[in-house]
Amino acid sequence: ASQPHPFANFATTGKKIVCVGKNYRAHIAELAVIGLCEDEKPKVPVVFLKPTTSYSLNGQPLVFPTGIGEIQHELELGVVINTTCKNISEKDAMSVVAGYVLGIDVTARDVQLEAKRSGMPWTVSKGYDDFCPVSDFVAASDVTDPQSLELWLKINGADRQSGSTANMIWSVPQLIAYVSTIMTLEPGDLILTGTPEGVGPLVPGDTVSAGITGHTTMKFEIVAETK
Amino acid sequence: ASQPHPFANFATTGKKIVCVGKNYRAHIAELAVIGLCEDEKPKVPVVFLKPTTSYSLNGQPLVFPTGIGEIQHELELGVVINTTCKNISEKDAMSVVAGYVLGIDVTARDVQLEAKRSGMPWTVSKGYDDFCPVSDFVAASDVTDPQSLELWLKINGADRQSGSTANMIWSVPQLIAYVSTIMTLEPGDLILTGTPEGVGPLVPGDTVSAGITGHTTMKFEIVAETK
Ligand SMILES: [Mg+2]
Numbered sequence: 230a231s232q233p234h235p236f237a238n239f240a241t242t243g244k245k246i247v248c249v250g251k252n253y254r255a256h257i258a259e260l261a262v263i264g265l266c267e268d269e270k271p272k273v274p275v276v277f278l279k280p281t282t283s284y285s286l287n288g289q290p291l292v293f294p295t296g297i298g299e300i301q302h303e304l305e306l307g308v309v310i311n312t313t314c315k316n317i318s319e320k321d322a323m324s325v326v327a328g329y330v331l332g333i334d335v336t337a338r339d340v341q342l343e344a345k346r347s348g349m350p351w352t353v354s355k356g357y358d359d360f361c362p363v364s365d366f367v368a369a370s371d372v373t374d375p376q377s378l379e380l381w382l383k384i385n386g387a388d389r390q391s392g393s394t395a396n397m398i399w400s401v402p403q404l405i406a407y408v409s410t411i412m413t414l415e416p417g418d419l420i421l422t423g424t425p426e427g428v429g430p431l432v433p434g435d436t437v438s439a440g441i442t443g444h445t446t447m448k449f450e451i452v453a454e455t456k
Numbered sequence: 457a458s459q460p461h462p463f464a465n466f467a468t469t470g471k472k473i474v475c476v477g478k479n480y481r482a483h484i485a486e487l488a489v490i491g492l493c494e495d496e497k498p499k500v501p502v503v504f505l506k507p508t509t510s511y512s513l514n515g516q517p518l519v520f521p522t523g524i525g526e527i528q529h530e531l532e533l534g535v536v537i538n539t540t541c542k543n544i545s546e547k548d549a550m551s552v553v554a555g556y557v558l559g560i561d562v563t564a565r566d567v568q569l570e571a572k573r574s575g576m577p578w579t580v581s582k583g584y585d586d587f588c589p590v591s592d593f594v595a596a597s598d599v600t601d602p603q604s605l606e607l608w609l610k611i612n613g614a615d616r617q618s619g620s621t622a623n624m625i626w627s628v629p630q631l632i633a634y635v636s637t638i639m640t641l642e643p644g645d646l647i648l649t650g651t652p653e654g655v656g657p658l659v660p661g662d663t664v665s666a667g668i669t670g671h672t673t674m675k676f677e678i679v680a681e682t683k
């Protein structure tokens with residue numbers, strides 16, 4: 230076997246997970262239907278953080294809190310950063326990409342809805358332990374074009390979410406450039422690039438499988454937290 | 457000289473900064489005046505994250521972005537965590553405190569106001585580089601009672617903010633217990649416990665000094681980012 234990639238352990242070494250919201254038109258439309266936002270493209274990417282304690286590696290059980298309303302999957306391409314950078318240009322942005330992962334931006338949707346209504350932070354709705362399951366690392370050298378990846382997700386074997394990264398509003402280099410105008414990116418940081426349409430509930434007992442076609446698959450079982 | 461405290465370098469090793477909003481009644485009242493919230497105690501602590509790239513150590517220049525409206529200081533007691541813990545009880549919470557720091561939860565107030573109005577995340581308003589200047593570490597063993605500390609802040613020598621941690625709505629152990637119901641806390645994590653009243657602008661050219669009476673002082677110069 231070859232040496233592991235230097236960024237294969239990003240989930241252990243990285244310090245931040247920067248998430249992008251509303252980066253696919255069809256997902257914005259489905260949120261608008263339930264009153265979660267206006268059906269329009271934001272002027273700049275919507276950016277928020279998940280703590281690294283929300284990571285779960287492929288195969289680990291996802292232990293979800295109970296009594297907080299609906300918990301949903303958002304299937305997203307993740308970009309792992311390979312160096313410290315600030316104010317990087319869109320033109321140079323691909324040079325700071327170590328590789329990719331598939332991630333689920335797990336979201337306590339009812340908690341988020343209440344936060345949005347009252348102007349409060351999204352952190353709790355996005356930040357529980359196990360709210361960021363991720364696949365194994367895929368090296369950048371194995372991906373010809375990050376804007377032509379097919380993402381898919383099944384629950385208990387049934388198709389539930391799929392999408393192509395071709396439909397992103399802001400591309401991977403545009404997102405890296407934008408985020409780096411606000412905060413320094415560091416080696417091992419992850420940028421989750423937003424979800425296509427088709428978000429839906431995850432409940433204890435579900436088995437979630439997901440993949441990037443041709444690159445990686447992952448599988449998780451949902452269990453309920455017992456305190 | 458004695459050995460450095462094992463958590464003196466929390467800003468380098470720690471992975472998250474968990475901030476608490478609206479933890480002093482008089483600060484809630486001053487936010488309500490400018491339409492930023494209702495003048496009432498929240499039902500649970502308001503929790504959000506800053507990235508660790510926002511840390512600045514005592515004495516470093518604070519390089520602030522330009523063109524984003526007013527940038528304000530929020531003077532806060534910080535609590536450094538010494539171990540990995542989840543669902544810790546209020547009764548046991550003080551045992552996971554390594555020590556304390558003084559921190560400024562620097563806030564792009566106009567950006568935050570717009571985020572609140574549109575139900576968007578607070579992350580950008582709180583997450584720029586240098587938006588979390590902190591003092592040197594104060595060991596827990598040097599602090600008799602974290603709820604009787606006097607915090608003060610001056611700009612260019614003039615008194616601008618002061619408060620006593622006696623006026624917190626939720627105490628240090630209550631905050632640790634609450635946050636740990638959502639996310640695992642890890643060694644070196646920082647919890648910023650909210651600001652007393654008296655928040656106000658910071659502009660390039662200002663020198664900010666601040667302290668915890670009897671424990672520590674810190675000093676920072678504000679400069680404008682040039683891209
Ligand atoms: Mg886990």
Ligand SMILES: [Mg+2]
Pocket residue numbers: 248249250303305334423424
């Ligand atoms: Mg998402």
Ligand SMILES: [Mg+2]
Pocket residue numbers: 475476477530532561650651
């Ligand atoms: Mg604050």
